[in-house]
Every structure is written in C-alpha cells, then in structure tokens.
Amino acid sequence: MSWLITGGAGYIGAHVVRAMVGAGEQVVVVDDLSSGVGERLPEGVPLVSGRVSDRDLLDRTFARYGVTGVVHLAAKKQVGQSVAEPLTYYRENVHGLTVLLEAVVAAGVPRFLFSSSAAVYGVPELELIPESAPCVPINPYGETKLAGEWLVRATGRAHGLSTACLRYFNVAGAARPELADTGVFNIIPMFFDRITRGEAPRIFGDDYPTPDGTCVRDYIHVADLADAHLAVARRLAAGAAGDLTVNIGRGTGVSVRELADLVGEVTGYGAAPVVEPRRPGDAAKAVASVELIGAELGWRASRGVREMVESAWEGWRAHRPASG
Structure with missing residues (x-):
C-alpha cells in the first residue's frame, strides 16, 4: 500500500504525512510548494514538486511509486481571496481535482480521500451541524469544495473507487x-499577529444571538485531524466499498471572546480585544455534529482548545522569534 498525498508539505498536509508515516504507511508527496515547505516532511518521504493539474507528472508518479490510494489536500483555501478571484479557485480546486481523478482512474487506483470543508454548509442555523444538513455555500471557496465532493462521489460510483470526503x-x-501554521489567515494566528505587534486583537461583531454576543466555532487540533485522516485511510484500505462523508470537529463550541481571553492567558499579552463591525456571511454559530464519524470509525478528537493555543503559540514564536 502506497499513499500519494497532494499538498503534503503544507500545514495540514505535513501533519497528515507524519501521522501516516508514523503508523507505518508508505507515502509519497506531490506539492507545488506555493505555500508548502519541503523541510516539514520526514526524512525518506519522496517529494515530487509539481501541480495536480500536471497529468504527465501524475502518471509518472503513480507508476514509479506504485500508488494504491490518494489523499487530496492541495487546494486554494482563503475565503476572501476566493470572492476576489473565483476563476482561480475553480481552476485550482475543481479543474485540478478533475485532472487528478482522471489520472487515478487511468492508473487503476482504488481509493480516494478528499479534503473538504465545513464551508460547504454555508450558514445553517443549527445547534449542531450533521452531515445531512443542506449544503448552501456562500462563497466560491465553499462552492469549489462542494463541487469537489460531487465529483469525487460521482467518479467513485462510475469507476468503483472507495471514496471519503472529510469536512x-x-x-x-x-x-x-x-509544523505550525505560518500564515495569518486563521483566527489564532491573526490574534498572535496583532498582539505581537502591540495591537489589540479584533473581534468582528459582539451582537450575535450567542451567550457572549460573539461568534461560536468548533476548533479541531491539527494533530487530531491528521489522526482522523489515518483512520479513514485505513478504513478505505480495509476494502470498505462505497463512499463516506464525515465532519471532523470536536462537537463543542468556543466563542471568539473566549478564544481571545485564552490567547491572552497563554501568551501573557493581556490587551483587551477591540470590537469591529460584523463581517458579511459570518454565522452566529457553527459547531459540528460528530456522531457519524464516531459510529462509523469509533474516532473522536482528544485534544482541547488550550492545547491548540499553546502549541500554536510555541510554533509562532519559533517562526517569529523577534516578535514573540
């Protein structure tokens, strides 16, 4: 069994690679290194530098490494950028996936795991979001992830692939x-960036119908997410037929204000957050129902939010020692 992991040198991808290698799986990575870092990969893991839209490169890689399963993580994922550059997002996230699946079918690879997103749901007004909730994405990024799910499932049905989509x-x-997240696009790095520059962290809106008025979100530790990929990959490798679509979260919500307070406690930067106007499209609450993955795989997250913040802070300071 040999797994091809696209985007394996990225923040999430490198964690998935290390989880699978640590469990004894054979892995090869394809990454164009536009945001990935080759040094994140464990010694001995082959890195093929290139894009998933390069069919010749994929054909050669499948043949050379005897690939029998694919974990597809490579994608554009910035919501705001997707609104400004929808053509880029559809080209990278949908066309790239199409080329990859064509190569998978041609090579007779029987297993495909797709990195999706809770962005497929849009802004459902539900206490917990189950996989059966309507998918009504509100930005091109979410649209491309939903289109990707459709394409993966349809290809699986047509060509006998075992598939999984992880939201x-x-x-x-x-x-x-x-292995830390070095970008400043997610909320915890955004808080770090502000406080280490002597600025107060920002909260967008404090008048939502939630206990403290700020948005509530479900946070998952990237190491738990990597473990979930390993569990699903092994499910596919065991010969489980058909398709599986599951949420990956903790099933517990944390408000933005609670998170800001925890960041201040962990880092020692105690600046009070400033409240700015709501951002368009932000749901008041988005928390996963995690019953399905528990029932199907017996899997659940084991790490809490404090561990996420502490480990992210350690990584931030390692990458930006002068600011932290």
Whole structure:
C-alpha cells in the first residue's frame, strides 16, 4: 500500500504525512510548494514538486511509486481571496481535482480521500451541524469544495473507487513547532499577529444571538485531524466499498471572546480585544455534529482548545522569534 498525498508539505498536509508515516504507511508527496515547505516532511518521504493539474507528472508518479490510494489536500483555501478571484479557485480546486481523478482512474487506483470543508454548509442555523444538513455555500471557496465532493462521489460510483470526503471545521494548533501554521489567515494566528505587534486583537461583531454576543466555532487540533485522516485511510484500505462523508470537529463550541481571553492567558499579552463591525456571511454559530464519524470509525478528537493555543503559540514564536 502506497499513499500519494497532494499538498503534503503544507500545514495540514505535513501533519497528515507524519501521522501516516508514523503508523507505518508508505507515502509519497506531490506539492507545488506555493505555500508548502519541503523541510516539514520526514526524512525518506519522496517529494515530487509539481501541480495536480500536471497529468504527465501524475502518471509518472503513480507508476514509479506504485500508488494504491490518494489523499487530496492541495487546494486554494482563503475565503476572501476566493470572492476576489473565483476563476482561480475553480481552476485550482475543481479543474485540478478533475485532472487528478482522471489520472487515478487511468492508473487503476482504488481509493480516494478528499479534503473538504465545513464551508460547504454555508450558514445553517443549527445547534449542531450533521452531515445531512443542506449544503448552501456562500462563497466560491465553499462552492469549489462542494463541487469537489460531487465529483469525487460521482467518479467513485462510475469507476468503483472507495471514496471519503472529510469536512473540516476550524483547524488549529501544531504537533511540533516546525509544523505550525505560518500564515495569518486563521483566527489564532491573526490574534498572535496583532498582539505581537502591540495591537489589540479584533473581534468582528459582539451582537450575535450567542451567550457572549460573539461568534461560536468548533476548533479541531491539527494533530487530531491528521489522526482522523489515518483512520479513514485505513478504513478505505480495509476494502470498505462505497463512499463516506464525515465532519471532523470536536462537537463543542468556543466563542471568539473566549478564544481571545485564552490567547491572552497563554501568551501573557493581556490587551483587551477591540470590537469591529460584523463581517458579511459570518454565522452566529457553527459547531459540528460528530456522531457519524464516531459510529462509523469509533474516532473522536482528544485534544482541547488550550492545547491548540499553546502549541500554536510555541510554533509562532519559533517562526517569529523577534516578535514573540
């Protein structure tokens, strides 16, 4: 069994690679290194530098490494950028996936795991969001992830692939400092960026119908997310037929104000958050129902929000020692 992991040098991808290698799986990575870092990969893991839209490269890689399963993580994922550049997002996230699946079918690879997102749901007004909730994405990023799910399932049915789609909620933390999220696009790094520059963290809206008026989200430690990928990959490798679509979260909500307070406690930067106007499209609450993955795989997250913030802070300081 050999797994091809696209985007395996990225923040999430490197964690997935290390989880699978640590469990004895054979792995090869395809990454164009536009945001990935080759040094994140464990020694001995082959890195093929290139894009998933390069069919010749994929064909050669499948043949050379005897690939029998794919974990597809490579994608554009910034919501705001997707609104400004929808053509880029559809080209990268949908066309790239199409080319990859064509190569998978041609090579006779029987297993495909797709990195999806809770963005497929849009803004459902539900206490907990089950996989059966209507999917009404509100931005091109979410649209491309939903289209990707449709394409993966249809290809699986037509060509006899075993497939899985994992809908991530808010990913945070780091298993090791060198694997930390180095971008400033997610809320915890955004808080870190503000406080280490001497600015107050920002909260967008405090008049939502939630206990403290700020948005409530479900945060999942990236190491738990990687473990979930391993569990699903092994389910596919065991010969489970058909398709599986599951949420990956903790099933517990944390408000933005609670998170800001925890960041201040962990980092020692105690600046009070400033409240700015709501951002368009932000749901008051988005928390996963995690019953299905528990029932199907016996899997559940084991790490809490404090561990996410502490490990993310350690990684932030390692990458930006002058500011932290």
